[in-house]
Amino acid sequence: MKKIEAIIRKTKFDDVRDALLDADIEWFSYYDVRGIGKARQGRIYRGVVYDTSCIERTLLSIVVRDCNVEKTVNAVVSAAQTGEIGDGRIWVIPVEDAISIRTGKHGDETLYIPDDAK
16 A cells, blocks of 8 residues: 655646546545745736745645556646646655554555445
């Protein structure tokens, strides 16, 4: 199992959510976050200069089976990429174990419902 954490533009969240659902990734958490990036520049909007060093983003937290890592990362990249500075980052982190509180099951069985149980 792997945990995929992705920081994306808030404006791309709906596109990324739809891409994940299309890739059969049906469970993830997301949070509104603020952070400081590498770029230090001011943007001018209607004559007012805004500091863009502290920017609002969305953090996705997704735990997937090893066989779903590549398609999850590809879905996020394809939906979130604009080609401009500030598109975000993705981290893939190993997960040692997962436990279902309801059933007591361990491992990647906790991440999906078998077809015969639906």
